[in-house]
Amino acid sequence: MKAEPAAPGAGDADSPDPRAEARADTHLMRSLLVGIFILMAIYALYFARAFFMPVILAFLLALTLTPIVRFLRKHGMPDPMSATLLVLLSFCVIAVAGYLLSGPVIDLINNTSVIGQQLAERLAQLRRPFERIVEISRQIEGLTQTSQQPGIQRVAMAPSGILSQAAGNVLSAGTSITIVFVLSLFLLASGTMFYEKIVQSFPSLSEKKRALRVVYDVEREISHYLLTVTVINAGLGTVIGLGLWALGVPNAQVWGAAAALLNFLPYIGALITITLVTVIALISFETISYALLAPAFVILCDVIEGQFVTPTVVGRRLEINAVAILIAIAFWSWLWGFVGALMAVPLLVVIKVFCDHFDGLSPVGNFLAAQHTAVDVEEISDTEKAAGA
Known part of the structure; x- marks a missing residue:
């Protein structure tokens, strides 16, 4: 009896499906393209940081000030006027704070070696675990003294090179700061121009409404978060500065400003602030028990801010793991x-x-x-x- 030919598609069940293979290849190609794009973006961000850093800072500053511009718009103030006033006010606040803090910060940097010696004296009873480190430092000092003997070549950078490098850094920082404030001014003063451009990019009315709703929601949430966190950090720095001043810690305003700035770094920033305040308190007060009140106060403020204030004001939705x-x-x-x-x-x-x-x-x-x-x-x-x- 002659066998009938198999019907099309009724072959081996384990045979590969061409459409499934095509979908798998497409998915693989798309993943490779996404990976290549991410690597190129990281490469561009790293080597073009002089351009991207001030631009992103300007966008973040504009988003932070957007709720205030929106509030003033509802009360009849034009966007260009409110944007100009807010950017000028922000620049003045940062400039005045930098000027007032520059003196104490420079003194602290110049007295770093003295602070280290005073801290070592205060912790003399705990020096045994660090004897090896002290021995290594003495060896390094011996090598340094040996390098200063005649007959050994010394390499030193010319003062003119140091001055030119410092001038270049100051000029670069000034250019970046100018870009940040000028670009943020134009972003805030543009009003609804970007929303109009987004709406014009979609053909149907339903797509225009959906795009506009998404953009408004994203802008509102991000701006609300940035402004709220900035205000909370400023309040935290003020409370810590006043508390350390009441305890008698030198340069309390510097540590309050440092606490406000470093609080943008969750966990790590608080740890750095506590460590710095502990070192300064140990070398500033006679008794260790009283010196530990300063870091204890900073820890209390950080716990209240991190566990109660920020979750209550910002909300749980925008918390990151x-x-x-x-x-x-x-x-x-x-x-x-x-x-x-x-x-x-x-x-x-x-x-x-x-x-x-x-x-x-x-x-x-x-x-x-x-x-x-x-x-x-x-x-x-x-x-x-x-x-x-």
């Missing part, structure tokens, strides 16, 4: 140094808000968010196993 924060701080500090570390958390919040408003990016936003409800992973796994059985 600690792992993502530390990774972002490490990445941006490697990319742009200390300024990048300060911008790490605000940029992370910007990314999270954007991801929350787009369905395709919602898993990324969910990964960045802090977890408030416990999920029993083992229970879910057991349930899946039971269902499969």
